[in-house]
Amino acid sequence: MTAPFTSLTEFRDTLAAASGPDAAAGSAATARNGQLTKPPGALGRLEDLAIWVAGWQGTDRPRIKAPQIVIFAGNHGICAQGVSLFPPEVTAQMVGNFQAGGAAINQLAQTFGARLDVVPLDLDRPTADFTTGPAMTEDEVVAALRAGWDAVASDTDLLVVGEMGIGNTTVAAAIAMALYGGAAADWTGRGTGVDDTGLARKTDAVTRGVALHPTTDPLQVLRCLGGREIAGMAGAMARARVAGIPMILDGFICCAAAAVLAQAVPGALDHAVAGHQSAEGAHARLLAQLDKAPLLSLGLRLGEGSGAALAIGVVQAAVNCHSGMMTFAEAAVSTA
Numbered sequence: 001m002t003a004p005f006t007s008l009t010e011f012r013d014t015l016a017a018a019s020g021p022d023a024a025a026g027s028a029a030t031a032r033n034g035q036l037t038k039p040p041g042a043l044g045r046l047e048d049l050a051i052w053v054a055g056w057q058g059t060d061r062p063r064i065k066a067p068q069i070v071i072f073a074g075n076h077g078i079c080a081q082g083v084s085l086f087p088p089e090v091t092a093q094m095v096g097n098f099q100a101g102g103a104a105i106n107q108l109a110q111t112f113g114a115r116l117d118v119v120p121l122d123l124d125r126p127t128a129d130f131t132t133g134p135a136m137t138e139d140e141v142v143a144a145l146r147a148g149w150d151a152v153a154s155d156t157d158l159l160v161v162g163e164m165g166i167g168n169t170t171v172a173a174a175i176a177m178a179l180y181g182g183a184a185a186d187w188t189g190r191g192t193g194v195d196d197t198g199l200a201r202k203t204d205a206v207t208r209g210v211a212l213h214p215t216t217d218p219l220q221v222l223r224c225l226g227g228r229e230i231a232g233m234a235g236a237m238a239r240a241r242v243a244g245i246p247m248i249l250d251g252f253i254c255c256a257a258a259a260v261l262a263q264a265v266p267g268a269l270d271h272a273v274a275g276h277q278s279a280e281g282a283h284a285r286l287l288a289q290l291d292k293a294p295l296l297s298l299g300l301r302l303g304e305g306s307g308a309a310l311a312i313g314v315v316q317a318a319v320n321c322h323s324g325m326m327t328f329a330e331a332a333v334s335t336a
């Protein structure tokens, strides 16, 4: 489906018009869960996950048959401030690596049987340095949101969005500070591995950028401080919300994109679970703001959708148990 919006206002209206999950299917799944051959609650959060997917799929027997991972890539003018350990050309080089099958996310996608799509967004045209002006024009940010919307396949039943963009932990920190306040140092971290001096440069850049763009409108925060891959992720998440496709959030950068939606429209992330807590310092703080408890905590600090991709396996396991197990009656097992 082609994106049904051509402005930020229309984007917000599209997202706000999304309906919620099927409450009857959720209730039916809760009832079924209570009859499965296990002590009540013994599958812990897997039970909640299966019931949650059931609501979004509108059936008490959900299945995950077509998971999709989409990686958005973008380049950032803020790299001019010396905020990353790596040079910006790595973004395009890694896109080539994704296309050749050589990155971590390729292996993870294959492990969980997920389709993998890579969407480079104007890599030869970095955003503007947000310490000197708005990162994007409205046309640019809307184009990236539309690319995100259009990247979700029509048969996808579980979505993961990931990113590649040298400099984007600085961008995500600026978005988080603009949306939630606090000091820049609360939101900056080591990203690809900057030293103390690099971290101080990041924190200074975020302080100056947020001061230059004092807007509190979440979509203007995305335009002024964000990046194309972050807007692409937001557009794909919005499409999933409107289409009722459950999704798994990845690390710090992905959650910054999600935070824009959550602040723009209440309930915008009802279709999302947190896949993992990354090692980027402020990810835990951001997850707390989103009120999402991570499924995994493996010390990853990669991005590319990697932590969320791992959690595809957890969600698949949850729905397979829920939909494939026998009830006490079917299996002739005595109840308590």
Ligand SMILES: Cc1cc2ncn([C@H]3O[C@H](COP(=O)(O)O)[C@@H](O)[C@H]3O)c2cc1C
Residues within 6 Å of the ligand: 083, 084, 085, 086, 090, 094, 163, 164, 165, 166, 167, 168, 169, 170, 190, 191, 192, 193, 194, 302, 303, 304
């Ligand atoms: C080879 C390589 C592969 C990556 N895959 C993801 N990232 C991650 O690191 C970047 C963010 O960190 P910073 O803000 O410090 O630049 C993003 O591209 C993110 O996806 C990578 C980074 C590198 C170097």
Ligand SMILES: O=C(O)c1cccnc1
Residues within 6 Å of the ligand: 169, 190, 191, 192, 250, 251, 252, 253, 254, 278, 279, 280, 283, 300, 301, 302, 303, 304
């Ligand atoms: O939290 C993440 O996803 C992350 C952390 C560091 C670098 N890239 C991504």
